[in-house]
Amino acid sequence: MDDKDIHEAKLQVQGQLAAQYIQEVMQKITDKCFERCVTRPGAKLDDSEKLCTAKCMDRYLDSMTLVSQAWAARAKAQAAAGGGSSGLM
Numbered sequence: 595m596d597d598k599d600i601h602e603a604k605l606q607v608q609g610q611l612a613a614q615y616i617q618e619v620m621q622k623i624t625d626k627c628f629e630r631c632v633t634r635p636g637a638k639l640d641d642s643e644k645l646c647t648a649k650c651m652d653r654y655l656d657s658m659t660l661v662s663q664a665w666a667a668r669a670k671a672q673a674a675a676g677g678g679s680s681g682l683m
Contacts, residue, residue, distance in 0.1 A: 623654040 595603075631646035632639065639647065 619658065623651060627651055627654070 627647050627650035631650055632643050634640075634643075
């Protein structure tokens with residue numbers, strides 16, 4: 595394996611880990627919002643449950659975006675300062 599192959603393999607693994615992370619986060623969000631919003635489980639969601647679930651999901655996704663942006667800005671500032679460590683491992 596040459597350096598190019600190793601780099602491509604690393605990128606593939608990173609992509610798989612990112613996809614797995616997103617899947618896990620979405621499952622957690624779904625579980626939390628369902629628990630919070632669906633008070634009378636049945637065959638269909640009523641309008642208030644649909645609205646609550648949509649707003650709950652939006653809040654979680656907005657929060658995730660905000661945290662991700664803050665983390666990226668911090669990592670960029672740390673890299674610019676010569677820290678280099680992303681704090682991931």
